[in-house]
Amino acid sequence: MIVETINGKKYRLPNSLNAFQKELYVHLINKKWEMGIKDPGHHKYDGELIPYDAILPELDGNKPHPLVYRPIAENLNEHANKFPFQQHKFFNHMASSQAANINLFLPIIYSNRAESVLQSVKPDIRDIAVKELDNGYRIEYFDEGLSSLGDKNQSTGTDSDIAIAYYNHEGELCLWLIEHKLTEAEFTTCGGYRSSGRDKKKHLCESSFNTILNNKDLCYYHDKSGYNYWKITEKNKAFFKNDSAWKSCPFKGGMNQLWRNQLMGLAIEESTELPYKHVYFSVVHHPENHALDKTLEEYKELIANNPNFSVFTSDKLVAEAKKQEMPRLNTWARWYTELYNII
Numbered sequence: 273m274i275v276e277t278i279n280g281k282k283y284r285l286p287n288s289l290n291a292f293q294k295e296l297y298v299h300l301i302n303k304k305w306e307m308g309i310k311d312p313g314h315h316k317y318d319g320e321l322i323p324y325d326a327i328l329p330e331l332d333g334n335k336p337h338p339l340v341y342r343p344i345a346e347n348l349n350e351h352a353n354k355f356p357f358q359q360h361k362f363f364n365h366m367a368s369s370q371a372a373n374i375n376l377f378l379p380i381i382y383s384n385r386a387e388s389v390l391q392s393v394k395p396d397i398r399d400i401a402v403k404e405l406d407n408g409y410r411i412e413y414f415d416e417g418l419s420s421l422g423d424k425n426q427s428t429g430t431d432s433d434i435a436i437a438y439y440n441h442e443g444e445l446c447l448w449l450i451e452h453k454l455t456e457a458e459f460t461t462c463g464g465y466r467s468s469g470r471d472k473k474k475h476l477c478e479s480s481f482n483t484i485l486n487n488k489d490l491c492y493y494h495d496k497s498g499y500n501y502w503k504i505t506e507k508n509k510a511f512f513k514n515d516s517a518w519k520s521c522p523f524k525g526g527m528n529q530l531w532r533n534q535l536m537g538l539a540i541e542e543s544t545e546l547p548y549k550h551v552y553f554s555v556v557h558h559p560e561n562h563a564l565d566k567t568l569e570e571y572k573e574l575i576a577n578n579p580n581f582s583v584f585t586s587d588k589l590v591a592e593a594k595k596q597e598m599p600r601l602n603t604w605a606r607w608y609t610e611l612y613n614i615i
Contacts, residue, residue, distance in 0.1 A: 273322050284312055284325045292560050293367075293455045299613040300366035301325045307338055313364060328364040339363075339371040341607060343600075344378040355405075357412035358426075372612060373433045373452035374411065376556070376586055379604040381409055381436070385596045392592035393554075393584040394448060396440045404437035404445070404547075413449065418546060420539030421532065422500045423493075430532040437548070444549040449537050451529070451555050454612070457563035459526035464492035477524050481515040491521070504535045511538065513576035522574055526567035530555070534581060552580050559585040559614060587614050 276283050278298055285297060304325070313327025331337065336345045360370040380389045381400070386408075391397050400408040413435030414424055423429045432449035440446050453459070464470060465477050475492040476483075488502040489495040501523075505512065511534075515522075523531045530553075537551040557564055568583055575581060590609055593601040608614070 273324060284323055286324070290457060290563060292558075292563065293457065296455055296558070296560075296613055297326050297367060300611075303611055304328070304338075304366050309338065326366045327362070328366070331364060337363075337371075339366065339368060339375070341375045341379055341604060343604070344374070344382060347378060347382055348374060351406050351409075351411060355410055367455045369452050369454040369456065370412075370433065372454045372586075373450075373556075375608060375611075376452065376589060377409070377434050377436075377450075379601070379608075380589065380593060381407065383593075383596075383598065383601050385593070385598055385601060387438075388596060389589055389592045389601075390436070390438075393556075393582070393588050394438075394552075396446070397438045397448075398441045398443075399439045401437035401439055401445055405435065408438065409434060409436050415536055415540050415543075415546065418540065418543055420500065420504065420543070421536055422498060423532075430536055432533055432536070432553070440550070445547055446550045446552065447537070447540060447546075447548040449533055449551065449553045451533055451553075453555065453557040453561065453564060455558070455561065459529035459564070459567055461526055462493075462521075462524045462528040464497065465521075465524045467492060469496065478520045480520060481512070481518045481522060484521055485509070500539075501532065501535060504539050505531075507542070508535075508538045511578060511580075512574055513578070514574050518574070522570075526564075527571050527574070530567070530571045530581075534575075537580070550580075552582070554582045554584065556584055556586055556589075558612065559587045586612070590614060 273284055274287055276285055283298055283301055289297060309328060311329040312323035312325050313329050314321040314323055315327060336342060340348060360368065362368055363370050380386050386400050387397055402408045411434055412431045414429065414431040421430050433452040434450050436448045438446055438448065470492045475495065476490045479490050484490045485502060485506055491502055493499040494502050534553050537553045540546050540548055541551040555568065590605045593605045
């Protein structure tokens, strides 16, 4: 933790923030202080509680979460009762991507303009499938019952920040998996590659995509964890059209999270147990967060820009919401842009 003085104010910040992260952190801390929340929260590191201004202090469970857009707080509680989901470790952080994701999508879904707004980034949407999931959506979605990847337990596993069920213009039931990033400089990297239990003589992450595909035990996740990542990849090898360009495993770094979400979507689409005809995966991020660009471009290159994967920025949805000229959406759009410093 470092203390920086910016415009005459002292801020307790993480040691290493890029320029965008620092700008948004300072903005969010100012917003926190404007809410009347002056005390820092704490992060435990090496047994020590370290104060940070971007973390909220211990919250009163009887009061609405200060980061959740108030008009959808009741909807969120009802959804969590129907489909309990794990709050992220830093849900009490002003820069929580989980909170930002909820604040972005739920006000749109619960308006009567959801299709019109979402079509701006997903043109094939005709109607939200409100009888699927919970009013057509689910937070922290995973293919419950199918468990295609074999990696899901109470504390870990692959899920998408939000899933939206909809009918396309041909009347087919589709599922849209979405991963939301706010200030993150990278997607989740491979835990197997980082694991202290990886046998570096056996689990050869420097092997090429096709080498691992032909000998899956070279991957720690396959050999030791029994996950189905490479089995599903093998069934869908054509999806990763430009695999030969990677001389070592392409999924050691940030592409790992993109790969796992995509595999879940491919498995759901192939399943006879779930009703979705087509499954798509997207990433939405803050318009000023360009740290993710390199990984996103590499992934699009790997899959040869397959249209089943797409990227958009949160300001696109906000701008479309404003076009609806609906007071409820206008109020939300103004709140969202002010909180997350979207210009």
